[in-house]
Amino acid sequence: MCQLLGMNCNVPTDVMFSFAGFAERGGRTDHHGDGWGIAFFEDQGLRHFVDHQSAAESPIAALIRHYPIRSRNVIAHIRKATQGAVTLENCHPFVRELWGRYWVFAHNGHLKDYAPRLHGSFRPVGHTDSERAFCWLLQELAKSHADLPSVAELTLTLRELVPHIARHGTFNFLLSNGEALWAHASTKLCYVVRQHPFGSATLHDEDLRINFAEHAAPGDRVAVVATTPLTKDEVWTAIDPGALTVFVDGAPAAI
Numbered sequence: 001m002c003q004l005l006g007m008n009c010n011v012p013t014d015v016m017f018s019f020a021g022f023a024e025r026g027g028r029t030d031h032h033g034d035g036w037g038i039a040f041f042e043d044q045g046l047r048h049f050v051d052h053q054s055a056a057e058s059p060i061a062a063l064i065r066h067y068p069i070r071s072r073n074v075i076a077h078i079r080k081a082t083q084g085a086v087t088l089e090n091c092h093p094f095v096r097e098l099w100g101r102y103w104v105f106a107h108n109g110h111l112k113d114y115a116p117r118l119h120g121s122f123r124p125v126g127h128t129d130s131e132r133a134f135c136w137l138l139q140e141l142a143k144s145h146a147d148l149p150s151v152a153e154l155t156l157t158l159r160e161l162v163p164h165i166a167r168h169g170t171f172n173f174l175l176s177n178g179e180a181l182w183a184h185a186s187t188k189l190c191y192v193v194r195q196h197p198f199g200s201a202t203l204h205d206e207d208l209r210i211n212f213a214e215h216a217a218p219g220d221r222v223a224v225v226a227t228t229p230l231t232k233d234e235v236w237t238a239i240d241p242g243a244l245t246v247f248v249d250g251a252p253a254a255i
Contacts, residue, residue, distance in 0.1 A: 008247035012070035041178035077106035089126035109170030185239035221250030
């Protein structure tokens with residue numbers, strides 16, 4: 001299975017600390033060595049990097065680990081291939097445009113015999129069940145809403161659509177349009193919210209510790225979502241299997 005990392009914040013924040021530990025799982029501390037990718041929203045723009053090399057060895061991943069790109073919504077993925085060859089076009093996260101906004105999606109799991117009818121403008125480039133699921137979700141969202149709806153409306157529609165895919169197997173995913181971050185748990189997905197008073201944290205996968213109080217303002221708030229906890233000394237909350245949680249401004253929204 002693959003692994004997921006997401007970040008949602010109320011102010012632009014860099015993901016260097018979390019990504020440093022996450023990237024180690026891409027071939028060094030874990031076996032997810034079949035490619036990786038990351039996408040950063042910046043206002044209406046998007047920085048998108050993918051590589052079919054392992055995250056632990058990729059020179060592009062090394063760049064990301066040391067370059068403080070600041071964003072309010074980030075999605076990253078390290079791949080353990082179950083469907084589709086180890087090629088660039090099969091690396092997550094995937095990106096499409098809908099309603100004049102970029103949408104980013106990454107999936108952890110395996111969907112058996114999943115071949116949805118795609119009749120709109122969203123078609124897969126690669127050969128993964130994940131990209132097919134993303135295309136179908138956007139196709140059905142476009143059918144349900146004529147223009148960009150509110151985060152609350154999108155969340156309600158996604159809660160109707162997601163079970164149609166999840167019945168085919170394991171469907172942990174992260175989705176963002178730069179305004180919010182949606183996280184669906186099928187098996188494993190958890191999150192932590194960092195806010196004032198900020199403390200310190202130590203990574204599981206690398207000998208790295210940070211005092212967030214030295215880097216954050218009192219009003220800052222950051223939610224980090226991952227397949228399994230990235231740090232040893234923070235309280236991570238598991239997302240219930242079958243639940244779709246939406247994060248806005250660095251915290252779960254009550255929708």
